[in-house]
Amino acid sequence: MAALAAVATPSAAQLRLTQDEALRLAFPPPLSIERRTAFLETEELARARGLAGQDAEIERSVVTYYVGVDSGRVGGYAYFDAHVVRTLAEVLMIVVTPEGAVSRIEVLRFSEPPEYRAPEGWLATFGDHTLTDALSLKGSIINMTGATLTSRAVTRAVRRVLALHQIVREREEP
Amino acid sequence: MLRGMWCVRYNGAVLLAFVTVVLAAGPLAPLAAQEPDSARIERLERQIEAITRQLEALQLGEDIVTVADTGVYGFAPGASKVYRVRRGVSIGGYGEVLFEGFAAERQDGSVANVPSQLDALRAILYVGYKFSDRILFNSEIEVEHASTEQAGEVSLEFGYVDYFFSDGVGARAGMLLVPMGFVNEQHEPTTFVGTERPVTEQRIIPSTWRENGLGVFGSVGNLSARAYVLNGFDGIGGGTSGAGGFSSSGLRGGRQKGSKAMAEDFAGVVRVDYDGIPGAALGTSFYYGQSGQSGRSATDPSTTIGGGTLIWEGHVEYRAHGFDARGLFALATVDDVAEINEVKGLTGSASVGERLIGWYGQLGYDALWRTASRHQLIPYLRYEAIDTQNRVPAGYAANPANDGTILTLGVAWKPLPQLVAKTDYGIFRNGADTGLNQLNIAIGYLF
Numbered sequence: 001m002a003a004l005a006a007v008a009t010p011s012a013a014q015l016r017l018t019q020d021e022a023l024r025l026a027f028p029p030p031l032s033i034e035r036r037t038a039f040l041e042t043e044e045l046a047r048a049r050g051l052a053g054q055d056a057e058i059e060r061s062v063v064t065y066y067v068g069v070d071s072g073r074v075g076g077y078a079y080f081d082a083h084v085v086r087t088l089a090e091v092l093m094i095v096v097t098p099e100g101a102v103s104r105i106e107v108l109r110f111s112e113p114p115e116y117r118a119p120e121g122w123l124a125t126f127g128d129h130t131l132t133d134a135l136s137l138k139g140s141i142i143n144m145t146g147a148t149l150t151s152r153a154v155t156r157a158v159r160r161v162l163a164l165h166q167i168v169r170e171r172e173e174p
Numbered sequence: 175m176l177r178g179m180w181c182v183r184y185n186g187a188v189l190l191a192f193v194t195v196v197l198a199a200g201p202l203a204p205l206a207a208q209e210p211d212s213a214r215i216e217r218l219e220r221q222i223e224a225i226t227r228q229l230e231a232l233q234l235g236e237d238i239v240t241v242a243d244t245g246v247y248g249f250a251p252g253a254s255k256v257y258r259v260r261r262g263v264s265i266g267g268y269g270e271v272l273f274e275g276f277a278a279e280r281q282d283g284s285v286a287n288v289p290s291q292l293d294a295l296r297a298i299l300y301v302g303y304k305f306s307d308r309i310l311f312n313s314e315i316e317v318e319h320a321s322t323e324q325a326g327e328v329s330l331e332f333g334y335v336d337y338f339f340s341d342g343v344g345a346r347a348g349m350l351l352v353p354m355g356f357v358n359e360q361h362e363p364t365t366f367v368g369t370e371r372p373v374t375e376q377r378i379i380p381s382t383w384r385e386n387g388l389g390v391f392g393s394v395g396n397l398s399a400r401a402y403v404l405n406g407f408d409g410i411g412g413g414t415s416g417a418g419g420f421s422s423s424g425l426r427g428g429r430q431k432g433s434k435a436m437a438e439d440f441a442g443v444v445r446v447d448y449d450g451i452p453g454a455a456l457g458t459s460f461y462y463g464q465s466g467q468s469g470r471s472a473t474d475p476s477t478t479i480g481g482g483t484l485i486w487e488g489h490v491e492y493r494a495h496g497f498d499a500r501g502l503f504a505l506a507t508v509d510d511v512a513e514i515n516e517v518k519g520l521t522g523s524a525s526v527g528e529r530l531i532g533w534y535g536q537l538g539y540d541a542l543w544r545t546a547s548r549h550q551l552i553p554y555l556r557y558e559a560i561d562t563q564n565r566v567p568a569g570y571a572a573n574p575a576n577d578g579t580i581l582t583l584g585v586a587w588k589p590l591p592q593l594v595a596k597t598d599y600g601i602f603r604n605g606a607d608t609g610l611n612q613l614n615i616a617i618g619y620l621f
Contacts (some may be wrong), residue, residue: 016341018237082235108234108238114341142494149591
């Protein structure tokens, strides 16, 4: 990790976006935003964990997500994921298309030193990725030089969200 | 008798009241308990909504999740957007233990007789405190070689306050790490291959190099930059900081380390990095400042020694698809070296270099990259050339021992990103044929 403060020194917490601001970026008018919550059954949670992979741990069975809707048509799904990068927290919004591909990632909070935060250009490389083996740092996602822990944290979060999204979609579709 | 009759009457009244209540409530009780299903469902949905909102706020942070106006759901409107600043202390650290085993003979075949060494090289504690979203404090405290009672020391490696004007742009002041090269700002053992830091980044960019000062930092798109003003080197030595001054082996002795640093001369440093290529980063930095600290010439005490010191370096790094590659070139020049030599009593080949040049290239590859293993096993090699007396003043000579190369071959194993075990063999060659090969083994951790 390139270091203004010499590798992963603590305490550069920055709130960049609130949830409302992030959702408005994801679903601008005329899209309306619906808040939904899925309470996963034991089997569904186990399946989501299997889909996400060993690295991307899923601990919550209560999944709150936001749906952008325009004239009854779903424009996308937004999920929020909070996780630790090294010792401090990061909060991401990961927007998924109805087909299950990543369409956008926004950083709401990054508490590690700012030079370790994933730049927009790197986050954009997740665009159009679906939940496949290629979605990893050993696949088509290139590690950020000097920010390996951030790279891992974001990649895991994306896999986690896509796995949960798959379960959510299965529940919504009859 | 009267008491008994009263009791009967009292108890009877109670019984009558009870019966009356039961009879009255009887037909009404089921009606009261029969909330319409639709209303009950709606009420439960509102409760679940409230619980999940609170759960979300706990997960994401109450300053991220604004309390929605819940009038829609029948609750009293909150209408409040609470911004709660998170404050607190955070702690991190790293450390390394290093074994150095030296060859029995030097490059020229002479007996070396240098004992092997197993050293608790360094243990570092990072402590930081966030005052607000805009202001924070960072520090690094280092214990080298385990104990101050032996060969060790305890140092403040950096300690500064950051103020963020906006996202990613800010100012800082305090004891700062000079933003040059790779290792000076980024020297945790898990972040570079090799058991030891490149010699170029010990003698020309004298890591760990920290001085007192202030500056600004920021990033725009794929470009990031920082610019600081710092107290300069003490190139002569013997000043209030205890620095020994420059020497024939490089600039390392000129560091004042923020310790009662002489501030007659200041320096400026600027660094720019570009990371727009996936997996790659490249950058450059430039340092200039006087290093004489008002030292007086030995032959003319009325003349102040300037000792202008310039350091330029360029670096490139590529980490992707299992590869870990770096390259760095550094050039330094020092003015008034003859005057510095005179004050320090240096003669002949002990001269400080007027021009110092060093560079290295290293390449590693994670042999487990294509496997499902979460471990990393990285064989690597580094080739380095350094000449700390590439030019010396007239009347002095360069010591060929200060012009050499190092070829390092090794392997690193990382069971976790924050743990590493490394071993390598260094082949040291120099112009004086006194190079001494060594086998190193190191473990390092980061948290």
